[in-house]
Amino acid sequence: MSTKVLHVLYNDDDVLMDAVKTTRAAHHHIEEVYTPFPVHGLDKAMGLKPTRLAICAFIYGLCGLSFATYMMNYIMIQDWPQDIGGKPSFSYIQNMPSFVPIMFELTVFFAAHLMVITFFLRSRLWPFKKAENPDVRTTDDHFLMEVALHGSEEEALEFFRNTGAVEVKVIDKH
Structure with a gap:
């Protein structure tokens, strides 16, 4: 069984924060967010539990x-x-x-x-572990939100383009 995810790229951290809030309000499941630097408040916007x-x-x-x-x-x-x-x-x-x-x-x-x-x-960061970065641009100046795709692919693409995304790609994970 293959699952599809969306890789949604942004080029501004404020746009990313608004997109995360909009995505959660629309009940889409955010798998992960990759950023080139820490974005303050992103953990709360994603609904992550506080660290222990x-x-x-x-x-x-x-x-x-x-x-x-x-x-x-x-x-x-x-x-x-x-x-x-x-x-x-x-x-x-x-x-x-x-x-x-x-x-x-x-x-x-x-x-x-x-x-x-x-x-x-x-964090599962042990020696010789292969990097899990899905897009090399997230180490420089882009922000990537990985969202699980459920339902219509066309509606999801249109939804994320309206959130200010620079690029939206559908990735088939197996």
Whole structure:
């Protein structure tokens, strides 16, 4: 079974935003939008859910803080206590003010590195992956909206031409 999609090209981001709103109001399903730069408000116009990556960043930061606390307690208090600058080495709580920079750095380290890995996995961007860009002009100065075609092809072509599209193509995906 083959499915058809429309590749609708625009050359202005404001026209694209209006077209996305008009397309959603007409109950067409937008598969994807390809842009050469981020278009602010496009995610809301497309009706995408807010990202939960910030929750992951918080959890990763807590993991880093926990690891830093465990590591410093084990290394500096239990395994090899040393008298550094006259600070007592028999209690983690008494030494905690001097450990704050290490706790901060490991919190940021864990959050940053694990967020990059999460983003790549979530976006399915792994090494040697082939690019999925349907039109090379979207890396320069055009915007492409990929819309699933349901119903009459002629009506859909006319609808998208009226939204300010520069070019409308019907693509057969199998």
